[in-house]
Amino acid sequence: MPAEPKGLNLPTGALLTSADSPPRVEVREASGVRVVMVVGVVDERLNLAPAFQGVTGPVLVDLDGVEQVTSAGVRQWQTGVRACQASYLGLARCQPAMMTQFNSIRGFAGPGEVLSFYLGYLCGACDHAFEVLLDVLESRTVIQAKAPPDEKCPRCGGSAEFDDLPDLYFRYVSGAPVPNPPAPVRSLASRSLE
Amino acid sequence: MRTRRVHVTGSDEELVRQVHALAKGLGCEVALGSLPRNPSAATELLVICENSAQVTAGILEEWASSGGQLAGVLLLVRQSDRQQMADLFRLRLTNLVAHSQLSDLDLKATLCKLLDGEVFGVDKYLGTPVREERCRLSRSETKSQLAHAAETFASGCEGLNRRLVQNFRQASDELISNAFYNAPVNGDGAPRYRTMDRHQGVSLSPGEELDVAFVFDGQRLAVSVTDPFGSLPQDRVQAELARCFAQTQPRTDGLSGGAGLGLFFVLNSMNHLVINLEPGRRTQIIGLLDVERSYKQFASKTKSFNIFLQATSDRTPARESASSTAAEETGGSEPRPPSLGDR
Numbered sequence: 164m165p166a167e168p169k170g171l172n173l174p175t176g177a178l179l180t181s182a183d184s185p186p187r188v189e190v191r192e193a194s195g196v197r198v199v200m201v202v203g204v205v206d207e208r209l210n211l212a213p214a215f216q217g218v219t220g221p222v223l224v225d226l227d228g229v230e231q232v233t234s235a236g237v238r239q240w241q242t243g244v245r246a247c248q249a250s251y252l253g254l255a256r257c258q259p260a261m262m263t264q265f266n267s268i269r270g271f272a273g274p275g276e277v278l279s280f281y282l283g284y285l286c287g288a289c290d291h292a293f294e295v296l297l298d299v300l301e302s303r304t305v306i307q308a309k310a311p312p313d314e315k316c317p318r319c320g321g322s323a324e325f326d327d328l329p330d331l332y333f334r335y336v337s338g339a340p341v342p343n344p345p346a347p348v349r350s351l352a353s354r355s356l357e
Numbered sequence: 358m359r360t361r362r363v364h365v366t367g368s369d370e371e372l373v374r375q376v377h378a379l380a381k382g383l384g385c386e387v388a389l390g391s392l393p394r395n396p397s398a399a400t401e402l403l404v405i406c407e408n409s410a411q412v413t414a415g416i417l418e419e420w421a422s423s424g425g426q427l428a429g430v431l432l433l434v435r436q437s438d439r440q441q442m443a444d445l446f447r448l449r450l451t452n453l454v455a456h457s458q459l460s461d462l463d464l465k466a467t468l469c470k471l472l473d474g475e476v477f478g479v480d481k482y483l484g485t486p487v488r489e490e491r492c493r494l495s496r497s498e499t500k501s502q503l504a505h506a507a508e509t510f511a512s513g514c515e516g517l518n519r520r521l522v523q524n525f526r527q528a529s530d531e532l533i534s535n536a537f538y539n540a541p542v543n544g545d546g547a548p549r550y551r552t553m554d555r556h557q558g559v560s561l562s563p564g565e566e567l568d569v570a571f572v573f574d575g576q577r578l579a580v581s582v583t584d585p586f587g588s589l590p591q592d593r594v595q596a597e598l599a600r601c602f603a604q605t606q607p608r609t610d611g612l613s614g615g616a617g618l619g620l621f622f623v624l625n626s627m628n629h630l631v632i633n634l635e636p637g638r639r640t641q642i643i644g645l646l647d648v649e650r651s652y653k654q655f656a657s658k659t660k661s662f663n664i665f666l667q668a669t670s671d672r673t674p675a676r677e678s679a680s681s682t683a684a685e686e687t688g689g690s691e692p693r694p695p696s697l698g699d700r
Binding site: 183185204206207208230231233234235237259260263267283285290292324325326327328331 | 656
């Protein structure tokens, strides 16, 4: 293929027409638990303070919507969770982007306990990528053995493998104390939070 | 043209042969075998070809103690774990390339850069671009848009695992952020914005803009960010990366403003990190990511890095004449698009 003229593929300014929104933090109350949902890219614009303001009871942070965490976002996240005065802080539906930080940054969870997290799978037959949610309390054997089971691809029924390095991916959760959430938090964490 | 002397050693015979052939093809005089007794007189570049980084620390220490320059060493290894990476950074090694995925293109680019000293340019690491996007930035408020654009760019690269799309965005975000907040210095070399809250916007003056490029050649993606300050100290980069790799879990509370954690994130997000430095004139940081359908495949690969130092010319500092110098110095291979930062 002949080389395209460099630097001319896009009209001037096209790179900057991309829309980008700051991370979203949504708060609601359920069964006496404050549920905080974080959505988007956790970067320097993340502000958890309003969501945790005045809270004294349990808090459950739903991390299903976190796409990525930047180095500036690490600081914002840690500032937020360290200042949280909740009686209990649970972290649920953690995406791989969050698991990477738990595994690589000491103290990233602050006082929080990881209650559930996603495992990424890749189908060997059709290359479909999908995720499976793992409950930390119900899956102690898998976590301790760092041995995620193979799954069936929801698209073609083929065999799908865990698509990461188990030793690294399970490092934080396998070494953390077994979580001890209050009943309402556990109940919320084990079902869809939306 | 002067003949350049290259010495190739190591236990990976196949790779020794590959390097030998390439270096010969580049017109070098090539010696093979154990380390030369008088390093500085015998060779300009030492290439070590080993399976694991574990065995190389002793070789590097022997080389350094006999007067050899580590800047003139290229280490090619198949495997290197976190601790070994930390040790290599601590030893101030500047060039490690993982050869489990080494192509002739990579090897030739690295050899040419080390031997010729012309270090700048992302094109050296890529085949013919299939897609390419470039822009110049002057206002930090555009950073998140660019990061989003990086994600869009990577999403369009066929066969790329979706977590690696996020990795590409992450590396782009970190590099642009680093260039806006850590790179700018005053005339006396004092950092301008390093301790500034990242919520606060930064505006660069005309001639100080950042050049950003996303390039895809069908097999590999690259993000390149170039600033006209050349303020990134090589020693500090290596010390910070050594610290990040040495700790199983680095702490963030001890890290002040600076490039440490951000570069650690970039290296973790990509296969290959290239830092081109021309002190006082410009810095280019390039992240290279191989197209993989499987994240596990990416995660199991050893990281590569190169830190190249280009001798500073005695011309006007780049930030005072940036609009003309870059095109000249890259031979026009990387055109600088018009500034977009003031939109």
